[in-house]
Amino acid sequence: MKKNVLIIGAGGVAQVVAHKCAQNNDRLGDIHIASRTLSKCEAIIASVHAKSAMKQDGVLQAHQVDAMDTAAVTELIESTGAEIVINVGSAFVNMTVLDACIETGAAYIDTAIHEVPDKICETPPWYANYEWKKRDLCTEKGITAILGAGFDPGVVNAFARFAIDEFMDEVTSIDIVDINAGSHGKYFATNFDPEINFREFTGTVYSWQNGAWQENKMFEVGHEWDLPVVGKQKAYMSGHDEVQSLAVNYPQADVRFWMGFGDHYINVFTVLQNLGLLSEQPVTTAEGQEVIPLKVVKACLPDPSSLAPNYTGKTCIGDLVKGTKDGQPVEVFVYNVADHKEAYEEVGSQGISYTAGVPPVAAALLVADGTWDSKTMKNVEELDPKPFFTILDDIGLPTRVRQGDKDQAWNA
Amino acid sequence: MKKNVLIIGAGGVAQVVAHKCAQNNDRLGDIHIASRTLSKCEAIIASVHAKSAMKQDGVLQAHQVDAMDTAAVTELIESTGAEIVINVGSAFVNMTVLDACIETGAAYIDTAIHEVPDKICETPPWYANYEWKKRDLCTEKGITAILGAGFDPGVVNAFARFAIDEFMDEVTSIDIVDINAGSHGKYFATNFDPEINFREFTGTVYSWQNGAWQENKMFEVGHEWDLPVVGKQKAYMSGHDEVQSLAVNYPQADVRFWMGFGDHYINVFTVLQNLGLLSEQPVTTAEGQEVIPLKVVKACLPDPSSLAPNYTGKTCIGDLVKGTKDGQPVEVFVYNVADHKEAYEEVGSQGISYTAGVPPVAAALLVADGTWDSKTMKNVEELDPKPFFTILDDIGLPTRVRQGDKDQAWNA
Numbered sequence: 001m002k003k004n005v006l007i008i009g010a011g012g013v014a015q016v017v018a019h020k021c022a023q024n025n026d027r028l029g030d031i032h033i034a035s036r037t038l039s040k041c042e043a044i045i046a047s048v049h050a051k052s053a054m055k056q057d058g059v060l061q062a063h064q065v066d067a068m069d070t071a072a073v074t075e076l077i078e079s080t081g082a083e084i085v086i087n088v089g090s091a092f093v094n095m096t097v098l099d100a101c102i103e104t105g106a107a108y109i110d111t112a113i114h115e116v117p118d119k120i121c122e123t124p125p126w127y128a129n130y131e132w133k134k135r136d137l138c139t140e141k142g143i144t145a146i147l148g149a150g151f152d153p154g155v156v157n158a159f160a161r162f163a164i165d166e167f168m169d170e171v172t173s174i175d176i177v178d179i180n181a182g183s184h185g186k187y188f189a190t191n192f193d194p195e196i197n198f199r200e201f202t203g204t205v206y207s208w209q210n211g212a213w214q215e216n217k218m219f220e221v222g223h224e225w226d227l228p229v230v231g232k233q234k235a236y237m238s239g240h241d242e243v244q245s246l247a248v249n250y251p252q253a254d255v256r257f258w259m260g261f262g263d264h265y266i267n268v269f270t271v272l273q274n275l276g277l278l279s280e281q282p283v284t285t286a287e288g289q290e291v292i293p294l295k296v297v298k299a300c301l302p303d304p305s306s307l308a309p310n311y312t313g314k315t316c317i318g319d320l321v322k323g324t325k326d327g328q329p330v331e332v333f334v335y336n337v338a339d340h341k342e343a344y345e346e347v348g349s350q351g352i353s354y355t356a357g358v359p360p361v362a363a364a365l366l367v368a369d370g371t372w373d374s375k376t377m378k379n380v381e382e383l384d385p386k387p388f389f390t391i392l393d394d395i396g397l398p399t400r401v402r403q404g405d406k407d408q409a410w411n412a
Numbered sequence: 413m414k415k416n417v418l419i420i421g422a423g424g425v426a427q428v429v430a431h432k433c434a435q436n437n438d439r440l441g442d443i444h445i446a447s448r449t450l451s452k453c454e455a456i457i458a459s460v461h462a463k464s465a466m467k468q469d470g471v472l473q474a475h476q477v478d479a480m481d482t483a484a485v486t487e488l489i490e491s492t493g494a495e496i497v498i499n500v501g502s503a504f505v506n507m508t509v510l511d512a513c514i515e516t517g518a519a520y521i522d523t524a525i526h527e528v529p530d531k532i533c534e535t536p537p538w539y540a541n542y543e544w545k546k547r548d549l550c551t552e553k554g555i556t557a558i559l560g561a562g563f564d565p566g567v568v569n570a571f572a573r574f575a576i577d578e579f580m581d582e583v584t585s586i587d588i589v590d591i592n593a594g595s596h597g598k599y600f601a602t603n604f605d606p607e608i609n610f611r612e613f614t615g616t617v618y619s620w621q622n623g624a625w626q627e628n629k630m631f632e633v634g635h636e637w638d639l640p641v642v643g644k645q646k647a648y649m650s651g652h653d654e655v656q657s658l659a660v661n662y663p664q665a666d667v668r669f670w671m672g673f674g675d676h677y678i679n680v681f682t683v684l685q686n687l688g689l690l691s692e693q694p695v696t697t698a699e700g701q702e703v704i705p706l707k708v709v710k711a712c713l714p715d716p717s718s719l720a721p722n723y724t725g726k727t728c729i730g731d732l733v734k735g736t737k738d739g740q741p742v743e744v745f746v747y748n749v750a751d752h753k754e755a756y757e758e759v760g761s762q763g764i765s766y767t768a769g770v771p772p773v774a775a776a777l778l779v780a781d782g783t784w785d786s787k788t789m790k791n792v793e794e795l796d797p798k799p800f801f802t803i804l805d806d807i808g809l810p811t812r813v814r815q816g817d818k819d820q821a822w823n824a
Contacts, residue, residue: 187686195698271683274599276712283711286607289703296708299695300688 121203533615
C-alpha cells in the first residue's frame with residue numbers, strides 16, 4: 001500500500017494525470033505537481049479546481065524542480081512524502097527521476113523510454129541501454145518501477161499480454177496500430193512535444209521479425225488498416241518503445257508498430273527532415289549563434305496543449321495479435337477508441353494527451369492498493385492486465401476486443 | 413574619369429565581381445575586397461590568382477570591415493584611394509555604404525534595394541523609403557550613385573529602356589521574366605543568400621497595373637512563358653526591386669515581375685512559410701534562447717557558393733515589352749541566356765551569381781570612362797543602355813532581341 005503522488009512534468013499529459021489523480025484522491029492521497037516552470041504547474045492546478053475535479057478535500061500543490069537533478073527530486077519526494085512518482089516530464093529526465101525513487105523508496109511510473117538529447121535511435125532493445133541496467137538494484141532495494149505505462153507504450157503492452165493469455169497457445173505476431181483520426185484545424189501541429197514527436201521518426205525504424213531486429217527507414221513500409229470506428233487508415237511501420245520490450249518478452253512473435261500519417265504530415269516531415277531542420281545537432285548561424293534546429297522548429301509549432309479546444313474526432317489504438325489455439329490460427333484485435341472533444345470537456349486536454357495520461361494514473365491506483373506494487377522493475381506486459389483494464393474502463397479508457405464478426409468489451 | 417575599385421561583400425556575387433574587375437584592371441586600377449570576414453575576401457583573391465584573371469600586374473587586396481559602420485567604410489575608401497565602390501554585400505548595408513561614398517566623393521554602385529532586418533515588404537515604391545531620400549544630396553555633392561545595377565534589377569531595367577526607345581512610341585506593359593532552368597542536384601537550395609531569397613517572397617507581391625500599385629500573395633498569379641533556349645516555363649508574379657523604379661519612370665505601363673519556380677520549390681517554401689520558419693521575427697525556444705527562424709533555415713541550407721561545381725543548365729532572363737509604334741501594336745522580348753557550367757569554368761561561380769556580378773562591373777567600367785559618371789543618383793533605366801550592352805556583350809552577358817520570328821543580337 002502506497003500513497004501520495006508526485007507528478008513530474010507540466011505539459012498536456014501532466015494535466016490529464018493531475019485531473020485523474022484529483023478525481024481519485026480518496027485512494028491516492030496528496031497530489032504534488034513539479035516542473036521547471038512553476039507557473040505551468042499552477043495553471044494545471046487552476047484547471048483542476050475549475051472543473052472541481054478533486055474527489056475529496058486534500059492537498060494539491062505546485063513545486064519548481066529541475067528534474068535533471070537527482071538530489072533536488074530526492075529532496076522533493078522526501079519533503080512531500082510522496083510514495084508514488086508519476087514521471088510525465090521530458091523523456092530526458094527518466095534516469096534522474098528513477099534514481100531519486102531508488103534513493104527514497106518511492107514507486108516510479110513513467111510513460112516513455114529514456115532519451116539522451118544528442119543521441120537518436122540507439123541499439124535495440126532501447127530499454128537495455130538505460131532503464132534495465134537498474135533492474136537488479138530495484139529488486140535488491142524493493143523498488144517498484146513500472147516502465148512505459150502510458151497508452152503506447154503501456155496499455156498496448158497489456159493488450160498484447162491479454163490477447164496472448166486469453167486467446168492463444170502460441171503467439172506469432174503482434175502489430176500495434178495507432179491511428180489519430182481527429183482534426184485540430186491547424187496547418188500543421190504535433191499532438192505532443194514536437195521535439196519528442198519528431199525524434200521518434202528521424203532514426204532507423206526497428207522492428208522485431210523472424211527472431212531478429214530488422215531495420216527500415218521511416219515511411220518505407222506502409223499498410224492500410226481497417227479499424228473499428230475510424231475505418232480504413234494508412235499507417236507506416238515506425239520505431240516505438242513497446243516494440244523494444246515486447247520483442248524481449250515474446251521473442252517468438254514478430255513485433256511491429258504502425259503509426260497513422262496523412263500525406264500532409266509526411267510532406268511536412270519530409271521537407272523538414274531533408275533540410276536538416278529536425279536535427280538534434282547544433283548548427284551555427286551566419287551571426288555565430290549556436291542553435292539546435294529541432295528546438296527552433298518546436299518553438300515555431302503550435303503548443304500541443306493549445307490544440308485541445310478545437311480538436312474533434314477520434315483515436316483508435318490497438319493490437320492485432322495473431323497466433324494459434326489448439327493448432328488452429330487465431331487472430332484478435334484488442335483496442336480502445338477515445339474522443340478528442342470528450343477528453344477536452346472532462347480534463348481540458350485533447351485525446352492524445354488523454355490516452356497517454358489516464359493509464360499511468362490507473363497504474364498508480366494499482367500500486368496504491370498493492371496489486372501492481374511489484375517491488376522490482378517491470379514493463380507493463382509483465383503485470384496482470386485485467387485489474388488494469390478494470391480501472392481503465394472505470395476512469396475513461398474502455399478496452400474492447402474484435403474477433404471475426406464479434407466486437408465487444410474485453411470482459412463481456 | 414574615376415579609378416580604383418572597392419568591392420564590399422565576399423559572397424558568390426562578390427567573387428564574380430572580383431574576377432571581372434581583375435580581368436579589366438587595366439581600366440579599373442587597384443582592386444580591393446572588404447567584408448566582415450577577412451578569410452572570405454582572401455579566398456576570393458586566391459581564386460582570382462588561380463585563374464590568372466588579372467589582366468595586368470596590379471593591386472588586389474583583402475580588408476576586414478563592418479559595412480554597417482559608415483565611419484569604417486569611409487576610412488577604408490580613403491585609405492585605399494577607391495573612387496568606385498561596388499556594394500555587393502548584404503542588402504542591409506546599402507545606406508551605410510552609400511553614406512560613406514557621399515562622405516568621400518566615391519561613386520556608388522549596388523545590385524539590390526536597401527532592406528532593414530526586421531521589416532519585410534514596405535510601402536512601394538521601396539526606393540523612396542531609403543535610397544531616393546539621398547538623391548538631392550548626391551546631386552548637390554556631385555556623387556554618382558547607380559542603384560540596382562545587377563541583372564534583375566539592373567540589366568532588365570536597361571532592356572526595358574532599350575525596347576521602349578528603339579521599338580515603340582508608347583509602352584503599355586513591361587513583364588520581366590526570370591527563369592533558372594539549371595539544376596544543382598541538391599534536395600533544396602537557394603541560388604543566393606537564403607535569407608534575402610526568402611525575404612523576396614514572404615511579403616506582399618506588389619505590381620504596377622492600371623496606374624496603381626496592386627497587391628497579391630506569392631504564388632497567387634502564375635503564367636506559363638515560352639522562352640528562347642529554356643522553352644516553356646511556369647513563373648509566378650513576385651515582388652522585385654526593378655518594378656519599384658520602372659513603375660515610377662514608366663507610370664503609363666503595367667510593370668510586373670515573374671519568377672520561375674518548380675513545384676518542389678513551391679512546396680518547400682510553402683511548408684517553411686506556413687510553419688513560421690521563414691520569419692525574420694525572433695522566437696524563444698523552450699530553453700529560453702532567442703532565435704530568428706529564418707537565420708536557422710539559412711544555416712541548414714547549402715551555401716549557395718557550394719552549388720557552383722555541379723551546376724548545369726541555363727538561365728534566361730528578359731523583358732517582354734509591349735506598346736505601339738505608328739499606331740500599331742508592337743511586342744519585343746529583350747533577353748540574355750547564361751550557362752551555369754561556363755560561368756563556373758570562367759570565375760568559379762554558378763550562373764545566378766554570374767548574371768548578378770558581371771553587370772555592376774560593366775557599370776563600373778562606364779563610370780571609370782565617364783560615360784555613366786552622372787554626378788547624381790540614377791536607376792539603370794535612367795542611363796543610356798547601349799554602351800552598357802556593348803560592354804556586357806564583351807565581358808560575358810550578350811543581349812539578344814526576339815521579335816516575331818526574328819531572334820538576333822541587340823545591335824544586329
